Amino acid sequence: MNPEIGGFALIIALFLSVVLALIPIYGASTANEMWMSYAKPLAAGQFLFVFISFICLGYAFSHDDFSVVYVAQHSNSQMPIQFKLSAIWGGHEGSLLLWALILTGWTFAVSRFSKALPLDMLARVLSVMGIVATGFISFLLITSSPFARYLPRYPVDGADLNPLLQDFGLIVHPPMLYMGYVGFSVAFAFAIAALLSGRMDAAWARWARPWTNIAWAFLGMGITLGSWWAYYELGWGGWWFWDPVENASLMPWLVGTALVHSLAATEKRGVFKSWTLLLAIFAFSLSLLGTFLVRSGVLTSVHAFASDPERGFFILMLLALTMGGSLTLYALKAPNVKSESSFSWLSREVLLLINNVFLTVMAVTVLLGTLYPLLIDALGQGKISVGPPYFNAVFVPIMCAMSIAMGVSVAVRWRESTPKAVLDKLWKPAVFSIICGLLFPMIYGNGFEARVFLGISISLWVMSSVVTEFIGKFRNAQSITSRLKQLPLSYYGMMVAHIGVGVTAVGITLVSNYSEERDMRMQTGDTVEIADYQFTFQGTHVVKGANYMADQATIVVAEDGETIVTLRPEKRRYNVKNAMMTEADIDASLFRDLYVALGEPLEDGSWAVRMHYKPYVRWLWLGGILMALGGLLTVADKRYRQRSARQEPTNA
Amino acid sequence: MPRLLLFIPLLLFFVLAFFLWKGLSIDPRELPSALIDKPFPEFTLASLQQPERQLSKQDFIGQPVLVNVWATWCPSCRQEHEQLLMTAQADEIPIIGLNYKDERDMALQWLQQLGNPYQFNIYDEQGMLGLNLGVYGAPETYLLDAQGIVRHRHVGVLTTQDWQELKQIIKGWGSAKN
């Protein structure tokens, strides 16, 4: 009966979310305190029942209940338990349930940790999240129930999970990513509540900011993990493919990045309010758009779900309701929010605004490139493709321009800076970056290389301008430690995140320019030299995994004749579907990866082997981790940690 | 006026939503042939059944024909075989086989076992004619007019319904001439 309990719990959750969507918000508009106070218990109940439903599906997976269609299609009795459990979100229905779980989880968290929030604001925020939850839970129940059964006869064993997904990456990547996607619903709900109440003061920004930062950090982490996963799992050695599904996660991240900064200005200076609201609406809308793109089948992607136009239509309706509704509300109510202060032409406000433009244009570029084939096709103009060469050509220059402005922004103060003060702070890092950028390709590479110069200079510029600014803080300090403690955590957060951008940029520059790759036909005993490393192929043997058989090659890597590592890439054949899979083996280190993938056996007993030398590839993800960490550090700032009893600030 | 500007995001969203909605009814994987309204590529290849006989475009120009790309390694080709036989039996249009990247013995055996709907078969062992034709997987079916111009391509299994659609296209030519 267990799956039926799951389905039933989901129905109860839907009922609760409908009530949550209606009652508290109505209470807020009629100043009915009792109705507003329903928000919290409803949020808790909604979460509880989706959680029960999720547990039921988990139980069905762990106990190999193949009478459940979804389990039968995405699992198999031979699969190791950790993959059985992560297979819960290995397909459309289950991942949607995970989405609903995280959404109701965020709703619950907001209700739990927002004691400082006035009741009417909390009621509105939770109701808006209830509206979103209503949409998603009904989507689950109407088109995509994971609890449908094969009855009376059901398969003896499951069809197995796609072998690519039987990996650690599946365990961590989707939950992280969804935490980010769905997390933006909190910022969205705060924006709608602000529009409805017409109240958008610094206190509002102070409430909305931590939630936004956390969501942004999760999304960044999710993208980073996804990139790392694709790198080691697909066997191609690439780390970003500009695939529609990747783009779908990048767009909300870019807009979210703009939002995080715009919110900072709104909190500190009471400016850009209307813009902040719009960004909050767009960040979440782009998350929804991503869901649409992945699940509707309008675009082809390497990792889209089995798609279905009916589901696509449902999400499109959800998107039209949330986005159409919120943007209408925005157009009507935004004139009510007024910015409170002005600033000089050279001020941090201005730099933030410029960076916001860059980030937004970057997001629009990704959107344009992703949807352009669809646009052309819908107009009956035929089929075209837009891929990595386009994005590299258009996206990268804007990214460079933004990074330059980014370095300036940290040296400029709120309200006003004099050009002289800014130049005084910046000339040293500027000279330093340019000189190092010039020298780097000559020392590290084989001579001057314009792209490396540009990439390294910009990366160093981003990092050194932050560090210089940091050191400058100590100029007049009596004691370094007391000054260190004095600086707010949000400042450290900013610093770490900006350094993260620089670190990622170093990684991108070097791995794009100095990677080496060879596809070789190798017989036992053959040696190939790549970037001063000697790869010796020592033959293959058969190994047996839990649910697969594999040819495992032994490749010894030496540097200057001295063995440094033995790599064992595999070519796996999974038992159930007979699916072949390349499992690369990587020797990872901070400054370079050695990456080996095994291809096909060739006629004469030799094997096709692909070997990569990838310098600084780890820096890509290290930077991503630093950015996310920076976002979280900011949240830890003590000014966001008020968990007191409610105290109504006087109206603004 | 500035108030009206605030409606721009909403407007942009509606444009976007319209295209997304249109997108739902488009199959992004359906790829039209680049050779539509262009002449069938020139070739000289051996016949499948008579290895000594060299075939070329001249062997089928002069009347509308179907060119069917097939191979024994392609399971969907087996599915559509029935339909091809029916079309051939009804003598509605000559069908030319393009045996694509296959082994001769297996292909001959296939025709013997399943029946032969083809007037003759072009044996494209290397897949070079297939490449010139823009074939990206079997089965594919091309409709040529009497001048040997490619008018339509169907990718995947040719069902009875697909065949009815093709027949409509051919009928259209007939009435256009009258």
Added chain:
Amino acid sequence: MLKINIIAGLLMLLSSFMLSAAIDVYKFDDPEKEKRFHQLAFELRCPKCQNQNIADSNAEIAQDLRTKIFQMLNAGKNDNEIVDYMVERYGDFVLYEPRVNPQTYLLWYGPALFLVLGLGVVALIIRSRNKQYQQGNDHQPSLSNSEAKALDGLLKTKSGKKQ
């Protein structure tokens, strides 16, 4: 039920050529040709696959196209000739870098246009705010005084207790 079977079948079909990376071995007489080979294979889309270039794809057609590029390179063809050859047969679809033509003006020049527009709007905003600022209209703190007091009060009473 039938639908499910078809989907499962499709998945199975897809999986058979989706999962293994394409690795093959061409012997180039000239490293410059090898570089161009990789570049071309990177920029051309496999017509059959989900969304992969022909370098990464292991589909039959991708292998054929790689071999064709290899042959054409060895026959001394230049990059344009090779790309034209592919487009003639498979259409613009195979180009991951779309050609600049009226159809793609928006795609190629759109981002620059948006950037100019965006920076233009920012310039207008800066001008008006700077004017306000120079006139000294900036005396409102971002928190109203009472709010600032309320918040500060909260911080003071609570920061000692730690939650």
